[in-house]
Amino acid sequence: MSLTDEEMTSDALVAMRGITIQFPGVKALDDVDLTLRGGEIHALMGENGAGKSTLIKALTGEYAVDAGSIAVAGEQRVFHGTADAQQAGVSTVYQEVNLCANLSVGENVMLGHEVRRAGRIDWRATHRAAVGHLQNLGLRLDTRTALGSHSIAVQQLVAISRAMVTEAKVLVLDEPTSSLDRGEVQQLFAVMRDLRSRGVAVLFVTHFLDQVFEISDRCTVLRNGRLVGDYPIDELSPGRLVSLMLGRELEDLAALSGASDRPVDRSGTPVVRMKGAGRKGLIEPADVDVYPGEVVGIAGLLGSGRTELARVLAGAEHADSGQIEVAGKAVRLNTPRHGIDHGIAYSPEDRRAEGILGDLTVAENIVLGIQARRGWRKVRRSEQDALVSEYIAALGIRPANPHVLIRNLSGGNQQKVLLARWLATAPALLILDEPTRGIDVGAKADIQSKVAELSEQGLSVVFISSELEEVLRLSQRIVVMREHRKIGELASSETDVDGLIDFIAHEGREGAA
Amino acid sequence: MTSTQTVLTGELRAVTRPHRFMARHASWIPVFAAVGILVAMVVGAQLYFGKFLTPRLVSSILLDNSYLLILAVGMTFVILTGGIDLSVGAVMSFTGMMGASLLRQGLPSSVVAPTMLATGALIGLGVGVLVQYFDVQPFIASLAGMFLARGLGFVVSLNSIKVTDRPILWLQGTRLQAGSGWYITPTGIIALLVVLVGAGLLAYTRFGRTVYAVGGNEQSARLMGLPVARTKLLAYVVSGTCAGLAGVIFTAYTGAAYPLNGIGTELDTIAAVVIGGTLLTGGSGFVVGSMIGVFVYGMIKTIINFLGVDQSWTRITIGALLLLFVVVQRLIVARSARRR
Numbered sequence: 080m081s082l083t084d085e086e087m088t089s090d091a092l093v094a095m096r097g098i099t100i101q102f103p104g105v106k107a108l109d110d111v112d113l114t115l116r117g118g119e120i121h122a123l124m125g126e127n128g129a130g131k132s133t134l135i136k137a138l139t140g141e142y143a144v145d146a147g148s149i150a151v152a153g154e155q156r157v158f159h160g161t162a163d164a165q166q167a168g169v170s171t172v173y174q175e176v177n178l179c180a181n182l183s184v185g186e187n188v189m190l191g192h193e194v195r196r197a198g199r200i201d202w203r204a205t206h207r208a209a210v211g212h213l214q215n216l217g218l219r220l221d222t223r224t225a226l227g228s229h230s231i232a233v234q235q236l237v238a239i240s241r242a243m244v245t246e247a248k249v250l251v252l253d254e255p256t257s258s259l260d261r262g263e264v265q266q267l268f269a270v271m272r273d274l275r276s277r278g279v280a281v282l283f284v285t286h287f288l289d290q291v292f293e294i295s296d297r298c299t300v301l302r303n304g305r306l307v308g309d310y311p312i313d314e315l316s317p318g319r320l321v322s323l324m325l326g327r328e329l330e331d332l333a334a335l336s337g338a339s340d341r342p343v344d345r346s347g348t349p350v351v352r353m354k355g356a357g358r359k360g361l362i363e364p365a366d367v368d369v370y371p372g373e374v375v376g377i378a379g380l381l382g383s384g385r386t387e388l389a390r391v392l393a394g395a396e397h398a399d400s401g402q403i404e405v406a407g408k409a410v411r412l413n414t415p416r417h418g419i420d421h422g423i424a425y426s427p428e429d430r431r432a433e434g435i436l437g438d439l440t441v442a443e444n445i446v447l448g449i450q451a452r453r454g455w456r457k458v459r460r461s462e463q464d465a466l467v468s469e470y471i472a473a474l475g476i477r478p479a480n481p482h483v484l485i486r487n488l489s490g491g492n493q494q495k496v497l498l499a500r501w502l503a504t505a506p507a508l509l510i511l512d513e514p515t516r517g518i519d520v521g522a523k524a525d526i527q528s529k530v531a532e533l534s535e536q537g538l539s540v541v542f543i544s545s546e547l548e549e550v551l552r553l554s555q556r557i558v559v560m561r562e563h564r565k566i567g568e569l570a571s572s573e574t575d576v577d578g579l580i581d582f583i584a585h586e587g588r589e590g591a592a
Numbered sequence: 593m594t595s596t597q598t599v600l601t602g603e604l605r606a607v608t609r610p611h612r613f614m615a616r617h618a619s620w621i622p623v624f625a626a627v628g629i630l631v632a633m634v635v636g637a638q639l640y641f642g643k644f645l646t647p648r649l650v651s652s653i654l655l656d657n658s659y660l661l662i663l664a665v666g667m668t669f670v671i672l673t674g675g676i677d678l679s680v681g682a683v684m685s686f687t688g689m690m691g692a693s694l695l696r697q698g699l700p701s702s703v704v705a706p707t708m709l710a711t712g713a714l715i716g717l718g719v720g721v722l723v724q725y726f727d728v729q730p731f732i733a734s735l736a737g738m739f740l741a742r743g744l745g746f747v748v749s750l751n752s753i754k755v756t757d758r759p760i761l762w763l764q765g766t767r768l769q770a771g772s773g774w775y776i777t778p779t780g781i782i783a784l785l786v787v788l789v790g791a792g793l794l795a796y797t798r799f800g801r802t803v804y805a806v807g808g809n810e811q812s813a814r815l816m817g818l819p820v821a822r823t824k825l826l827a828y829v830v831s832g833t834c835a836g837l838a839g840v841i842f843t844a845y846t847g848a849a850y851p852l853n854g855i856g857t858e859l860d861t862i863a864a865v866v867i868g869g870t871l872l873t874g875g876s877g878f879v880v881g882s883m884i885g886v887f888v889y890g891m892i893k894t895i896i897n898f899l900g901v902d903q904s905w906t907r908i909t910i911g912a913l914l915l916l917f918v919v920v921q922r923l924i925v926a927r928s929a930r931r932r
Binding site: 141160161162165171173177178179180181182183186190191193195198199200202221223224225228241 | 796797801802804807813817
């Protein structure tokens with residue numbers, strides 16, 4: 080299946096051979112090869128912790144390699160920093176857009192490559208050049224507006240334009256689609272296809288399997304820091320790819336499918352009932368009930384008010400109308416603290432900014448939730464240890480060492496730690512906002528099955544996700560949001576992905592369409 | 593490709609003219625606010641006192657605050673990178689002491705003045721190295737620089753040193769008249785030149801733009817392949833050099849050097865920069881704004897003088913204004929964050 084060495088190097092734009100990178104105590108990469116050709120979109124696949132980011136960072140000059148060689152356009156290179164790699168024609172667009180939001184669009188494209196005349200920057204010419212580079216990608220923007228005033232999707236495309244200013248021969252896209260909605264993904268793909276047709280080698284890293292099959296030509300799979308293989312995409316099926324990534328077959332993913340059909344007893348008092356609760360400018364008043372043992376999904380496009388609804392429910396935003404009842408009694412939910420006091424645990428969307436404390440250990444991050452609930456009373460050491468080891472085992476957190484700093488864990492494992500933090504507080508309602516975004520198939524399956532299992536045991540869950548398949552699979556009822564408004568509610572058993580998309584797009588809009 | 597175009601031009605077309613101006617110049621709003629405050633103060637004083645604004649008065653505000661203006665320009669660079677430089681007042685005082693002592697020993701001012709600038713630059717470099725390579729908080733690194741400079745000032749002399757050097761005194765004593773009471777001193781010209789050079793550096797050089805990039809997002813700037821370390825270092829060197837130059841100007845202004853000069857000046861400088869609309873978080877602000885901030889500061893002092901009340905009211909007013917500006921800045925930042 081894989082090509083011979085000679086075939087691989089002949090027309091290769093990038094040839095990474097035998098790359099090994101050692102971190103204290105871990106071999107992050109062990110003898111990995113990667114070959115990129117001009118005019119191809121090459122997917123790099125693997126679970127979190129498989130070594131994808133490490134390999135990318137070796138290619139972009141952020142990490143020095145301990146062994147192995149990197150050749151770009153036939154020339155052996157040693158990178159001492161990102162500037163070196165850019166010089167060699169390798170540009171990168173990162174998952175979190177790494178541009179300066181305070182500067183103008185044009186500057187972000189041209190920074191470091193401004194047009195200068197007589198020692199000073201010629202702004203008119205610089206902006207003209209920026210407009211040209213943006214237009215090459217089909218973007219027409221006012222380059223003098225601040226980058227921060229544009230959507231993430233546009234910022235991502237600006238980042239790609241910037242990469243093309245340096246006449247990159249190799250473009251690395253590190254999970255570019257994880258914060259884009261469907262339409263924006265298509266824009267990005269159009270740009271990627273265009274670059275491919277111009278002979279650029281695009282390295283595409285993503286967790287969305289369907290996107291890999293939609294756009295890429297070849298695919299390199301990593302597992303546990305080792306190379307599994309390099310395959311033409313036509314020779315793979317989604318199932319085959321997943322089993323290559325996991326090194327095991329898929330039966331545990333299939334086991335979940337029954338969760339949404341489980342009957343829920345809605346005769347008693349709901350755990351939490353929102354009655355016309357809303358907040359001006361954020362979310363219009365809405366009614367939502369969550370019954371014991373029920374998983375309520377929230378679906379809608381990015382920015383439709385999903386997160387805002389969750390935040391009101393959790394007390395992270397103070398509702399200025401209506402009321403919220405917990406176990407049948409109206410309560411005050413003005414701060415997250417009130418939410419915690421009433422047994423409402425909220426795991427926010429942006430786990431890096433609002434969830435984990437990177438400089439604390441896994442154990443400390445887990446204990447934090449229960450400590451917040453207890454207030455000043457001490458959580459005994461033995462109790463802490465018992466809790467921590469229980470959850471590390473129950474959720475399969477890797478590495479299974481409570482004393483590593485959480486920022487060194489992969490995204491999926493960080494998310495599991497957050498889940499553990501809130502489960503340790505024994506909540507009545509668990510609100511999960513995008514718990515599986517940007518994490519790999521294995522961790523995703525772990526988290527999904529844990530949620531299904533917990534709800535079966537009687538925990539109520541509000542589950543928010545951009546992946547409609549996931550929402551449908553896990554929840555019994557789905558609240559659909561659009562333009563900061565609840566537009567309806569569906570029973571999962573009565574609809575499918577297409578039905579849900581149709582509902583999101585058209586419900587209550589017949590007149591307009 | 594067509595779909596990309598339709599979506600994004602649609603977005604563009606929705607933007608009307610005044611909106612476009614605001615979208616392009618949003619970062620100037622705090623500067624406009626500072627200008628508004630300055631105008632309001634002048635108009636208010638004019639109405640209250642009847643006869644307030646004269647060419648003489650405007651000229652003297654520049655004269656009395658040229659050292660502060662120079663410090664503020666340097667401080668703007670540092671604050672734009674997201675740092676702070678607490679050493680400038682002490683460095684100004686120390687270079688003044690050093691200069692005065694060297695002049696007393698008979699060295700010509702053509703040697704002494706550049707030495708003062710170089711000394712300031714060197715201390716700035718030291719602070720910058722601490723910040724960049726030893727990862728020390730700018731607050732602490734420049735506090736160390738402040739104590740060092742203050743201490744060195746006392747080492748030079750515990751008493752005031754009078755300056756009799758002609759060229760130095762000429763800087764302050766010469767009044768270039770321009771009829772009907774307008775005048776400007778060489779110190780004022782130097783300060784305005786510093787503003788011009790500072791503004792030019794920030795707006796029209798890669799170094800200047802990198803300063804903004806670093807302040808906006810240091811990690812991004814690094815990943816964009818920009819020379820982050822060199823730029824941050826240089827920002828502190830600029831500030832130190834400005835402090836050295838302020839030492840020359842302040843010595844000329846007072847005709848003597850005294851080791852207790854400039855205590856608290858670094859805070860006045862920061863206040864002026866912040867009132868002038870530079871965000872303390874970095875990445876947004878202008879030298880011209882800092883100049884307005886210095887004028888606001890000078891205007892408050894003058895008005896307090898006119899009122900004939902105690903000068904401690906200057907500090908109280910500055911404090912109140914600073915509070916107002918910081919709150920307004922927070923609101924602006926919070927609003928733009930929400931809109932995103």
